[in-house]
Amino acid sequence: MASDLLRLTVLGSATPYASVDNPCSGYLVSSGDTRVWVDAGSGTLAQLQRHVRLDELDAIWISHLHADHSADLLTAYYAALFADIQLAAPIPLFGPPGIAARLVHFLTNTSQSSPVESAFAIQELHDGHQARVGALTLTSRAVAHGIPAFALRVEAANRSLVYSGDTAPCANLTQLAEGCDALLCEAESAQAPAEGEQAHHTPEDTGDTADAARAGRLIVTHVGRFLTPQQAVARASARFDGPVDHAAPGATFSIG
Numbered sequence: 001m002a003s004d005l006l007r008l009t010v011l012g013s014a015t016p017y018a019s020v021d022n023p024c025s026g027y028l029v030s031s032g033d034t035r036v037w038v039d040a041g042s043g044t045l046a047q048l049q050r051h052v053r054l055d056e057l058d059a060i061w062i063s064h065l066h067a068d069h070s071a072d073l074l075t076a077y078y079a080a081l082f083a084d085i086q087l088a089a090p091i092p093l094f095g096p097p098g099i100a101a102r103l104v105h106f107l108t109n110t111s112q113s114s115p116v117e118s119a120f121a122i123q124e125l126h127d128g129h130q131a132r133v134g135a136l137t138l139t140s141r142a143v144a145h146g147i148p149a150f151a152l153r154v155e156a157a158n159r160s161l162v163y164s165g166d167t168a169p170c171a172n173l174t175q176l177a178e179g180c181d182a183l184l185c186e187a188e189s190a191q192a193p194a195e196g197e198q199a200h201h202t203p204e205d206t207g208d209t210a211d212a213a214r215a216g217r218l219i220v221t222h223v224g225r226f227l228t229p230q231q232a233v234a235r236a237s238a239r240f241d242g243p244v245d246h247a248a249p250g251a252t253f254s255i256g
Contacts (some may be wrong), residue, residue, distance in 0.1 A: 004032045004135070005253040006159040007186065011037075011047040011222045012120060013144075013247040015188055018043040022249045024068040025222055027163070027184070031156040034058050034134030034244050038152065038163060040072040045079070047249070055085050058135045060120070061140075062095035063165030064149035065102055070095075077107055080119040093120035093140065094131060096148040100124075101185065125150050127172070141176045143167035146199050151176050159256030162215070168198035169205045177213035179256040185209055186222035187232045200224070203232040207239025215240075216256070221247035 012023025012174045024041025028051055033164050037044075037060045054076060062070050073093075076210050079085050093099070100122045107114040116122070123131070127142035128191040129150075139153040145166045151173050152163045162177040162232075188200035201209065203220065210218040219238050223232045229246040237244045245253070 004157055006031045006136075006154065006161060006181075008053060008156045008161055008182070008216060008219070008255060010221070010247045010249055010251045010253075011044040012041055012249050013223070014041075014068075014249075015222050015224060016066075023047055024071070025063075026072070027247075028067075029154050029161065031135040031159075034136050034156075035135055036061055036136060036138070036154070038154075038166070039063055039069045040076065041068045042071045044239045046071040050208040053085065054079055054091065055087050057091055058094040058136075059094065059131075059138075060140060060180075062093070062099065063065070063152065063153060064096055064147055065099060065146060065161070066147075069166065073103060073105060075096055075121045077103065077114075077116065080212065086149065087119070090117060092131075092133065093122045094125055094129070094140070095122065096126045096150060098148070099125075099241055103168050122241065139176065141172040143173050144170040144197075144199070146197060147233045155178070157256075161255045162213075164201070164209075166200060169201060169209055174209055174212050177209065178217055179214055181216040182253065183210045183213060183215040183217070184221055187220045187227070187236060188224040189221050190224060190226040203235035204239050205229070206232075207228070207236035207244070210236070210240040210242065210244075215242065217243040217245070219245050219253060
């Protein structure tokens with residue numbers, strides 16, 4: 001059935017701040033009746049509601065705690081506890097170490113800690129973390145971003161999608177993406193840094209990672225402000241022979 005396909009819907013892909021027509025990083029991954037919000041960058045909660053209510057989500061997965069990937073967790077908390085959303089149970093939230101303390105610190109305004117656990121059932125990620133969420137299997141690997149950060153492999157019905165999160169090229173991402181049907185990979189940097197640690201992919205790196213992993217297709221996302229999506233796709237395509245698309249806001253991809 002078509003509804004059982006693995007689907008990726010782009011809620012936003014801008015960085016490091018939302019543009020007029022593109023929120024920050026956020027995606028809805030679904031198969032059948034299972035729906036997971038992957039990264040919750042600024043502006044993505046609004047776009048999420050075009051497709052699903054918070055109380056219809058099966059889980060939320062957060063790659064790292066930079067605001068352009070996690071800030072809308074704050075408004076999701078208020079929606080879940082103080083508005084028209086009626087949660088049957090806290091929403092499972094998978095995120096990097098320290099995510100609970102970060103949320104409590106930001107949301108607490110009195111001497112009493114905000115009840116983050118009433119909105120979210122938090123599980124901290126670690127390298128190799130795996131979880132079953134409805135029809136989806138979620139596997140996380142630690143990646144190279146200078147802070148605790150993770151990439152994600154989603155599998156359902158013999159189809160697979162890998163999301164890089166934010167990272168420099170690294171072996172863990174390539175291994176995680178091995179043979180995947182689609183790689184959703186960031187291309188934030190116009191050029192690799194001349195000095196210091198690399199924290200993002202260039203478009204060429206994105207193509208190289210897809211090629212090394214033997215991905216079926218490449219979807220370029222998180223394109224930085226010194227690149228256009230067209231430039232990023234063209235530069236990645238020079239290094240990867242498969243189909244290459246841009247994660248345009250609102251786009252939906254059937255995986256596999």
